[in-house]
Amino acid sequence: MSIAFKDYYATLGVARDASADDIKKAFRKLARQHHPDVAKDGDKAAAEEKFKEINEAHEVLGDPEKRAKYDRLGAHWNEPEPGSGFHGSTRPGGGSSADWGDARGPSGFNGGQGAAGDQEFHFGGTGFSDFFEQYFSGATRYGFPGGEGPEDYADTTRQSTPRPRRGSDVEGDILVELEEAMHGTVRPLSLQMVNRRTGKVETREFQVRIPPGATDGRRIRVPGQGEPGINGGPDGDLFLRVRHAAHPEFTSQDADILHDLDIAPWEAVLGAEVRVPTLGGSIKLRIPAGSENGQKLRVRGRGLPKGKSGTSGDFYVVLNVVLPSTVSDAERSLWEKLRDTSTFRPRDSQPASASSN
Amino acid sequence: MSSEPTPAPAPAFASGRSPADAEAEAAHDRDETEFFSLAVVAELAGVNTRTVLHYQEQGFIRPLRPRTTLAGDDSGSSLPAETKTEKATGTGTDTATSGDACSGESTTVFDTECLRQLRRIEHLRETCGVNDTGLRLILNLLQEVEQLRQLRRQARL
Numbered sequence: 304m305s306i307a308f309k310d311y312y313a314t315l316g317v318a319r320d321a322s323a324d325d326i327k328k329a330f331r332k333l334a335r336q337h338h339p340d341v342a343k344d345g346d347k348a349a350a351e352e353k354f355k356e357i358n359e360a361h362e363v364l365g366d367p368e369k370r371a372k373y374d375r376l377g378a379h380w381n382e383p384e385p386g387s388g389f390h391g392s393t394r395p396g397g398g399s400s401a402d403w404g405d406a407r408g409p410s411g412f413n414g415g416q417g418a419a420g421d422q423e424f425h426f427g428g429t430g431f432s433d434f435f436e437q438y439f440s441g442a443t444r445y446g447f448p449g450g451e452g453p454e455d456y457a458d459t460t461r462q463s464t465p466r467p468r469r470g471s472d473v474e475g476d477i478l479v480e481l482e483e484a485m486h487g488t489v490r491p492l493s494l495q496m497v498n499r500r501t502g503k504v505e506t507r508e509f510q511v512r513i514p515p516g517a518t519d520g521r522r523i524r525v526p527g528q529g530e531p532g533i534n535g536g537p538d539g540d541l542f543l544r545v546r547h548a549a550h551p552e553f554t555s556q557d558a559d560i561l562h563d564l565d566i567a568p569w570e571a572v573l574g575a576e577v578r579v580p581t582l583g584g585s586i587k588l589r590i591p592a593g594s595e596n597g598q599k600l601r602v603r604g605r606g607l608p609k610g611k612s613g614t615s616g617d618f619y620v621v622l623n624v625v626l627p628s629t630v631s632d633a634e635r636s637l638w639e640k641l642r643d644t645s646t647f648r649p650r651d652s653q654p655a656s657a658s659s660n
Numbered sequence: 661m662s663s664e665p666t667p668a669p670a671p672a673f674a675s676g677r678s679p680a681d682a683e684a685e686a687a688h689d690r691d692e693t694e695f696f697s698l699a700v701v702a703e704l705a706g707v708n709t710r711t712v713l714h715y716q717e718q719g720f721i722r723p724l725r726p727r728t729t730l731a732g733d734d735s736g737s738s739l740p741a742e743t744k745t746e747k748a749t750g751t752g753t754d755t756a757t758s759g760d761a762c763s764g765e766s767t768t769v770f771d772t773e774c775l776r777q778l779r780r781i782e783h784l785r786e787t788c789g790v791n792d793t794g795l796r797l798i799l800n801l802l803q804e805v806e807q808l809r810q811l812r813r814q815a816r817l
Contacts, residue, residue: 361816444783445783447780522773542772556814
């Protein structure tokens with residue numbers, strides 16, 4: 304079974320040399336367009352698929368390290384390599400093997416002898432595609448970057464009387480939508496790994512409970528789903544790190560949710576009433592007169608729940624004053640009048656300029 | 661969660677699960693936020709309680725002190741099933757607590773991060789043969805890497 308290459312640049316509609324900012328903007332625009340909530344009922348499933356793809360493309364292209372790896376992968380995708388199955392190349396032409404870090408070896412789903420490292424673990428149902436899991440999942444033993452070397456084989460073989468040992472813990476990421484993080488959810492997951500004792504590929508399926516209020520970065524322990532125990536020892540655990548999927552309208556910061564709100568200059572100066580979206584539906588918000596650019600308006604308790612305490616984080620609206628780039632003649636004369644009438648001097652606090660400037 | 665202190669880790673486990681595993685799993689299913697007593701965390705990590713305390717002294721793990729009773733909070737100061745976890749998990753292995761030495765086993769609880777850290781330490785120590793000095797270096801580096809990655813992750817939006 305081969306995995307299809309995913310063209311993340313095409314998904315976001317950006318050039319391969321797009322800047323980080325281009326990618327941010329493209330993501331936001333597309334995510335807003337395709338967020339399942341805005342999709343018409345008929346297209347809901349398709350919208351969810353499309354939205355997942357957009358999210359995944361952003362996960363990779365928005366992360367410099369992942370993007371660099373993806374770019375290297377993509378460059379050699381079509382290089383023929385006899386007997387390596389779906390994945391075109393194990394080594395970039397002319398590059399050093401150090402480039403590959405944890406992508407060593409032509410391993411694949413068909414249970415090939417993978418090199419040590421995160422290629423040995425394949426997650427399903429994490430919210431990422433198989434392609435992503437293959438190359439970017441970062442699934443590791445004990446969360447050590449780069450995976451482990453052959454030391455752990457050596458350890459068990461040099462013992463004369465093998466004693467029972469707990470299997471290694473395995474760590475991986477799980478992508479969770481903000482709505483899921485808000486209310487909690489149960490996700491079915493599968494983990495495929497090569498049993499190092501038997502050399503066989505084993506797949507386990509289980510459920511993972513994401514508690515309400517799971518913050519980004521929080522690790523959830525799934526007991527017994529790590530590596531099998533050694534010599535009758537207990538199985539290791541799985542530690543899944545919650546990753547909040549990027550949302551077109553919100554970002555999360557611990558238990559708080561933030562939303563960027565564009566407002567007109569007069570709304571900031573004169574105040575205004577606006578509707579803003581929240582995870583629980585839209586709310587009316589009063590922008591106080593005299594607000595400033597970048598100011599945060601707090602709506603208490605509309606963030607993520609905090610464990611079982613009954614409290615929640617807060618919802619912050621971050622004001623972003625935007626200006627019209629073109630104005631009608633009538634507007635222009637009003638602006639000119641304002642310029643001539645106003646005593647506002649933003650630069651008065653600066654020291655008087657030197658002679659010639 | 662009731663804590664019957666178990667003695668030093670039992671040797672062979674028949675079916676890949678120990679009594680401590682089962683107990684911890686029950687607690688896990690019950691409240692999703694895990695806290696372990698010293699004895700339980702030691703068993704789950706496969707080490708002596710002495711070892712856990714040693715790592716704590718070295719600053720490799722940072723247990724929590726349970727919150728004292730707050731209004732409406734029935735967790736009290738015993739090992740809690742409902743204690744809220746306020747720590748900022750976004751910064752990886754570091755738990756946001758006072759990190760002072762605890763006054764005794766009965767007042768400290770260990771959380772999921774402590775267990776995870778203990779297992780990693782044991783792996784580095786046993787399988788990779790790292791001593792305390794090496795451990796300190798490695799753990800500091802790992803923590804820094806996690807923090808940097810988190811910062812970079814936040815910057816992407």
